[in-house]
Amino acid sequence: MDxxxxxxxxxxxxxxxxxxxxxxxxxxxxxxxxxxxxxxLTEYILVSVTSAVTVTIAGVVKEAVTIVVAFLYFHDEFTWLKGAGFFTIMIGLS
Structure with missing residues (x-):
């Protein structure tokens, strides 16, 4: 046992x-x-190429995708409050 x-x-x-x-x-x-x-830097370039509205919509889409992934992949509890919030997000995006 050296x-x-x-x-x-x-x-x-x-x-x-x-x-x-x-x-x-x-x-x-x-x-x-x-x-x-x-x-x-990335947000500045994105806003200068597109518009602030595009960046805002992309941020909202990111939040919606986060909710869906949390529900489907991580089996997070999907309550009526989360459903109402998700529905509101979808209405706002459309």
């Missing part, structure tokens, strides 16, 4: 632990900022 000797030879370095945790937090922060930047 591998056990290696485990006993390691030491915990608190500074190293802090640096690794800081690197993980900064990596998450970087990806969050990248996502925000690409969303702000």
């Amino acid at each position: 591998y056990m000797a290696v485990a006993k030879q390691t030491e915990f370095e608190f500074l190293g632990f802090i640096l690794v945790m800081l690197a993980v937090v900064m990596s998450g922060f970087r990806w969050a900022m990248t996502q925000i930047l690409l969303q702000v």
